[in-house]
Amino acid sequence: LPARAELARLLPEGTVVEPSAHHLHDATEAQGLAGHADAVALPETTAEVATVVAWCYEHDVAIVPRGGGTGYAGGAVPDGGVVLSLERMRAVRALDAPLWRAHVEAGLPTAQLQRVARENGLWFPPDPGAAEQSQLGGNIATNAGGPHAFKYGVTGRWVTGIEAVVPPGEAITAGGPVRKDAAGYDLRGLLVGSEGTLGVITAAWLRLIPAPEAALPVAALYADTGAGCAAVEAVMAAGVPAAALEFLDAGAIRVAGGAFPVPLPDNAQFMVVAEADGSLDEARRVRAELTEVLAPAALTLHAPETRADVAALWRWRDGVSLAVASAHGGKVSEDIAIPVEHLREAIEATLEIGARHDLAACSWGHAGDGNLHSTFMLDRSDPAALARADRAAGELFALALRTGGSISGEHGVGTVKRGALREALGDRGLALHRGIKHAFDPKGLMNPGKLVP
Amino acid sequence: LPARAELARLLPEGTVVEPSAHHLHDATEAQGLAGHADAVALPETTAEVATVVAWCYEHDVAIVPRGGGTGYAGGAVPDGGVVLSLERMRAVRALDAPLWRAHVEAGLPTAQLQRVARENGLWFPPDPGAAEQSQLGGNIATNAGGPHAFKYGVTGRWVTGIEAVVPPGEAITAGGPVRKDAAGYDLRGLLVGSEGTLGVITAAWLRLIPAPEAALPVAALYADTGAGCAAVEAVMAAGVPAAALEFLDAGAIRVAGGAFPVPLPDNAQFMVVAEADGSLDEARRVRAELTEVLAPAALTLHAPETRADVAALWRWRDGVSLAVASAHGGKVSEDIAIPVEHLREAIEATLEIGARHDLAACSWGHAGDGNLHSTFMLDRSDPAALARADRAAGELFALALRTGGSISGEHGVGTVKRGALREALGDRGLALHRGIKHAFDPKGLMNPGKLVP
Numbered sequence: 001l002p003a004r005a006e007l008a009r010l011l012p013e014g015t016v017v018e019p020s021a022h023h024l025h026d027a028t029e030a031q032g033l034a035g036h037a038d039a040v041a042l043p044e045t046t047a048e049v050a051t052v053v054a055w056c057y058e059h060d061v062a063i064v065p066r067g068g069g070t071g072y073a074g075g076a077v078p079d080g081g082v083v084l085s086l087e088r089m090r091a092v093r094a095l096d097a098p099l100w101r102a103h104v105e106a107g108l109p110t111a112q113l114q115r116v117a118r119e120n121g122l123w124f125p126p127d128p129g130a131a132e133q134s135q136l137g138g139n140i141a142t143n144a145g146g147p148h149a150f151k152y153g154v155t156g157r158w159v160t161g162i163e164a165v166v167p168p169g170e171a172i173t174a175g176g177p178v179r180k181d182a183a184g185y186d187l188r189g190l191l192v193g194s195e196g197t198l199g200v201i202t203a204a205w206l207r208l209i210p211a212p213e214a215a216l217p218v219a220a221l222y223a224d225t226g227a228g229c230a231a232v233e234a235v236m237a238a239g240v241p242a243a244a245l246e247f248l249d250a251g252a253i254r255v256a257g258g259a260f261p262v263p264l265p266d267n268a269q270f271m272v273v274a275e276a277d278g279s280l281d282e283a284r285r286v287r288a289e290l291t292e293v294l295a296p297a298a299l300t301l302h303a304p305e306t307r308a309d310v311a312a313l314w315r316w317r318d319g320v321s322l323a324v325a326s327a328h329g330g331k332v333s334e335d336i337a338i339p340v341e342h343l344r345e346a347i348e349a350t351l352e353i354g355a356r357h358d359l360a361a362c363s364w365g366h367a368g369d370g371n372l373h374s375t376f377m378l379d380r381s382d383p384a385a386l387a388r389a390d391r392a393a394g395e396l397f398a399l400a401l402r403t404g405g406s407i408s409g410e411h412g413v414g415t416v417k418r419g420a421l422r423e424a425l426g427d428r429g430l431a432l433h434r435g436i437k438h439a440f441d442p443k444g445l446m447n448p449g450k451l452v453p
Numbered sequence: 454l455p456a457r458a459e460l461a462r463l464l465p466e467g468t469v470v471e472p473s474a475h476h477l478h479d480a481t482e483a484q485g486l487a488g489h490a491d492a493v494a495l496p497e498t499t500a501e502v503a504t505v506v507a508w509c510y511e512h513d514v515a516i517v518p519r520g521g522g523t524g525y526a527g528g529a530v531p532d533g534g535v536v537l538s539l540e541r542m543r544a545v546r547a548l549d550a551p552l553w554r555a556h557v558e559a560g561l562p563t564a565q566l567q568r569v570a571r572e573n574g575l576w577f578p579p580d581p582g583a584a585e586q587s588q589l590g591g592n593i594a595t596n597a598g599g600p601h602a603f604k605y606g607v608t609g610r611w612v613t614g615i616e617a618v619v620p621p622g623e624a625i626t627a628g629g630p631v632r633k634d635a636a637g638y639d640l641r642g643l644l645v646g647s648e649g650t651l652g653v654i655t656a657a658w659l660r661l662i663p664a665p666e667a668a669l670p671v672a673a674l675y676a677d678t679g680a681g682c683a684a685v686e687a688v689m690a691a692g693v694p695a696a697a698l699e700f701l702d703a704g705a706i707r708v709a710g711g712a713f714p715v716p717l718p719d720n721a722q723f724m725v726v727a728e729a730d731g732s733l734d735e736a737r738r739v740r741a742e743l744t745e746v747l748a749p750a751a752l753t754l755h756a757p758e759t760r761a762d763v764a765a766l767w768r769w770r771d772g773v774s775l776a777v778a779s780a781h782g783g784k785v786s787e788d789i790a791i792p793v794e795h796l797r798e799a800i801e802a803t804l805e806i807g808a809r810h811d812l813a814a815c816s817w818g819h820a821g822d823g824n825l826h827s828t829f830m831l832d833r834s835d836p837a838a839l840a841r842a843d844r845a846a847g848e849l850f851a852l853a854l855r856t857g858g859s860i861s862g863e864h865g866v867g868t869v870k871r872g873a874l875r876e877a878l879g880d881r882g883l884a885l886h887r888g889i890k891h892a893f894d895p896k897g898l899m900n901p902g903k904l905v906p
């Protein structure tokens with residue numbers, strides 16, 4: 001193919017390869033999505049990224065930037081063109097521990113940054129699922145969240161600067177190693193969550209914070225959704241500064257509860273996981289407050305003390321998504337965000353909508369942020385079930401918009417929510433999206449078919 | 454004038470008034486800036502704002518949105534057209550205390566929100582100077598900072614949604630009462646800091662947090678800049694989670710030190726103010742850590758205990774800017790942000806540049822964020838001094854860019870830094886700014902002459 005041969009001539013040997021299955025899908029594989037591409041570029045430097053973008057832009061070839069491929073929105077699934085994977089750009093360019101700062105390349109796996117920070121007494125709070133596979137560049141391009149976003153915010157809040165290659169093939173920086181920047185439009189913030197449709201993020205400056213001495217979670221089990229949601233609301237109403245405030249509904253407990261670190265009561269239909277952090281004294285004080293609020297209506301509490309037991313709880317929590325996917329062989333997992341007071345309504349609606357479309361359903365996620373992983377479990381080889389799941393998702397999006405929420409709290413738009421985004425934006429919002437896209441990418445070659453309706 | 458008469462016909466009586474001096478300047482008055490306008494509109498509703506924007510857009514009349522007029526960049530100084538002041542839109546539309554959330558109109562004074570939050574056990578952390586005069590809409594439009602940005606970030610971090618009227622005269626919302634939103638480009642973030650050049654912010658949804666039980670500052674005095682900057686670096690290197698980390702240099706102490714709550718040592722040439730917050734135990738623990746790091750090289754420490762004494766320290770800190778302005782009758786105050794390791798260099802360069810241009814100079818500001826209020830004091834009726842201050846500012850901006858910093862950490866661009874922004878952006882960045890501006894405001898009528906070079 002011309003793109004592959006031509007790019008191979010411009011780049012070091014081994015940089016341009018034939019597409020393999022690995023580079024043609026993301027986590028939407030579980031609902032049957034896979035793409036095709038003409039070539040895969042694996043640049044090792046920002047200059048090589050610029051070479052790829054410049055050649056493609058000149059020759060009207062689509063560019064599909066790729067991180068760890070763990071997205072749930074089809075954002076990394078190519079429909080022709082060149083897949084530009086950042087996997088070889090994984091350097092920590094600088095870790096300035098005394099200044100609470102890191103400068104990393106886009107392909108660095110999230111978990112690796114987390115470890116490097118910890119080794120230096122620091123912490124990078126964003127903790128999206130699949131941290132071993134996902135990469136910082138992808139986290140930034142999707143503005144990834146995670147349980148600790150409740151207290152610490154999503155990925156974008158920790159990014160002070162971005163280096164990106166934008167059409168027609170030029171490296172720019174927006175922000176930098178500086179902690180404040182009020183000069184001009186927030187191009188940095190615009191690249192955050194842009195899903196590769198404006199440019200290719202090649203590196204970032206990240207803000208870190210001193211690692212809290214202790215993190216003490218408590219899991220509370222309830223007999224029904226009403227009691228559980230009331231507990232979530234009570235934590236906030238009491239003003240307890242929880243670091244994370246998660247939930248699982250009955251269906252999620254059913255498929256994932258067997259692997260929970262301790263046996264769960266048979267009648268547990270709802271779980272709240274809240275975490276307290278800070279100095280050891282402070283974490284203990286806050287966990288006592290959490291316990292006081294969560295305990296009265298709970299069936300049981302599980303409050304791990306040791307570092308190993310705490311890690312086991314979060315490892316289990318991180319595995320919930322996979323457990324749900326395995327239950328029926330596949331899943332369509334949405335991630336609507338709603339104002340917190342609509343949490344119970346959204347959890348119950350997920351089940352009701354699923355039942356109406358003959359789909360097993362469940363939800364879990366970030367209760368305090370009103371961010372649900374509403375999930376329809378299905379056999380991914382069943383096209384009728386996939387079509388029903390698509391309609392069910394549409395009803396969830398309508399619920400989110402009706403309550404003042406968002407069609408995506410953390411997965412982004414990709415291909416799978418483009419239609420829904422159009423609804424959400426309205427005419428003027430749509431026109432603004434197209435205007436911004438045009439300012440960066442007049443030929444529409446950056447990750448075409450993604451995000452912009 | 455036609456604009457005034459025509460708009461008066463479309464709006465309730467008393468909504469459109471003749472321009473008075475009050476509406477024609479901002480804090481750049483201290484360096485001699487004042488503008489002119491054809492009319493001032495004082496809408497009371499979003500619909501009235503839309504009426505003003507629609508009429509102006511149709512008739513090619515400039516619209517200059519105005520908050521509290523406390524900006525230092527000339528962003529609210531009109532050069533003809535209609536001043537659209539949000540001062541009558543000051544309602545708290547909703548305060549959902551149990552959900553840590555407020556929905557406020559743009560004209561609400563910052564301090565009023567801070568009080569309402571406190572009365573409900575909550576806290577809105579951004580604390581720009583002049584909080585009694587400045588308004589939330591202006592804070593958002595300039596992404597205002599303040600001392601507590603060190604731990605809690607600038608205004609934009611607390612804004613989950615914006616209601617704005619954009620050309621040609623339509624109200625849109627970006628985000629809302631929801632805490633997470635990964636759907637589409639971050640229009641909310643783009644409006645933050647856009648200085649009225651993309652649209653008129655009419656209301657916002659703000660995230661609040663439970664108010665910390667205690668805030669315990671400590672002020673440390675040093676004999677020279679080197680010792681003071683070393684203390685700032687030591688706080689960060691020790692990983693102390695300070696809520697604020699401020700400084701004043703010798704010149705700032707000279708003009709503002711007399712009003713400090715306790716007498717200062719005669720040889721004090723540098724002050725560091727750090728704050729610890731959290732539960733009372735936690736604040737005490739963190740302040741002990743701060744003291745341990747700050748004390749060894751300090752001449753003296755001042756560590757207020759009571760709420761009244763703590764408030765007195767911050768009230769004094771808030772008055773530093775005014776004290777400096779009064780010293781010579783006027784000032785040109787910049788707000789470069791540099792990577793923290795360049796703090797000492799920037800403080801010393803401020804003095805050196807001032808001396809070379811025959812201007813008394815000093816600096817103070819947000820040490821931990823590397824954000825300096827580098828200030829040249831002058832008699833504002835002296836045009837030669839103003840011209841020298843302009844050249845001196847240019848050298849400061851060059852320093853900021855050379856070290857990887859920003860020409861503005863919190864004041865924004867307005868008119869006074871448009872030239873410098875062009876340098877900072879480079880050709881591609883400039884083109885992106887113009888493209889974004891065009892997507893929102895194709896006729897270039899929103900606050901023309903501001904921000905976009």
